[in-house]
Amino acid sequence: MEREAALDRVEAIIDAVDEGPMPVPVREVWVYGDVALGLDPIDRLDVYVTKDLLMRSGDADAAAEFERSHGLKGVGKSISAEWARAHPEHLRGNDNGYAAPEKCLAAQLLPEDEPIHLEVCNAPFDQNVKQRLRGALDRGAYEQVLDPRGVQLYGEGQRATETMAKLRNGELPFPTLSGALEMLGVDEATAGEVVDAVESYRDRQEGSTVRGDVV
Template sequence: MSDPDGAADRSADDRTDSSAGTAAAEGADAGALSREAAVDRLERLVDAVESERMPVPVREVWVFGDLALGLDPIDRLDVYLTKDVLMRDAPERDEEFFEAYGVRGVGKSVRADWADEHPEYVRANANGHVAPEKCLAAHLLEGDDRRKSGDGASIHLEVCNASFEDNVTQRLRGARMREDYTQLLDPRGVCLWVDGTRSDEAFRKLRESAFAMPTLSDALEMLGMDESEAETAAKEVHAWRDDQEGVTIRGDVV
């Protein structure tokens, strides 16, 4: 995936998702985010990925869901980051950070020099081990914790070591096997940045609502579901989204 513009164009098909559109319209009164403001927010996020030291290397930034569909306003901003697994950093500093912050894995799972500079963004999972996806969210979505009170659009961050397109397939397989369609990754995505190259064309098209997308059920049929299963899966995904508020994060390793 060396051409973000091409990747963005290939991800677009037909238009529009009526279920998501209804949800966005109903959410406007509750304090939604305009399309322009959402694209501005994405540009700031990509600026940070480009110019700032991240807790782990980031290779791709995608947007999917309401904004990719061209809705205005949106209730929820869905962002996907492809990260690299940190292979070699400063494992000898693990004990130092544990004594200072009570967190294991700094220097192994996230960069030690990043943690030195941004100790306020160090986040751990329930087992007390540093969580790269939560660290990325803390760094990139600083200031958006106020969303938890409901004043504005929710922001959802998906973080994985696999590319967006590869993970769509992996998550589809897993969701069908477990019969848990909430684990699906909406395949209707737009590539904004990959390996240091920003797609200005993708940002322009987002502002102009110029991407043509299928409904979620149609997109799932294109990936191999039959019509009945695709409709059931789409309903479950929309219901799960409607239940989400504030800043939410999901990280996985493929």
């Protein structure tokens, strides 16, 4: 994916978040990994969004309405009923038949055929990086490590315009992934294994992908 096209896609994601409505409130938008490093082209565009809890809408009819029409539970509770009525084509559910906020966000924000990964979590990027790292190391699931080299481009309703300009110009210095992991306390040998696992996992991904996480 060409770098300029990737950053244009990020701008489009921020536009959509800023203009709304979203299935759940989005507090922050970050990019991380290849695009943050100034690589061109990039293998995949990695985007992280921090979501807020949805305030109950009080729309008692929404859950029953969408369970009848789309076979999905939880509309008006896990995702916005207003959004669901405006964007029924983007409704997505989990394996248990409940509306899935992360899948709804991905359906609205990401073209299916572009190499983009969307991470959706209730915790800020920096906090989740550390949480995921601890969990991945404990379980030996190194491919689940979240690349800590991230750049915040939107937060609390404000765009980071200067940061985006620096990102487009490749002016944001970052260490290697192994170096970044070592800065977080991972020993050199383990950091190398994590890098291999993360790169192998990324190489196997195709098209747009999404992961939802709760911390």
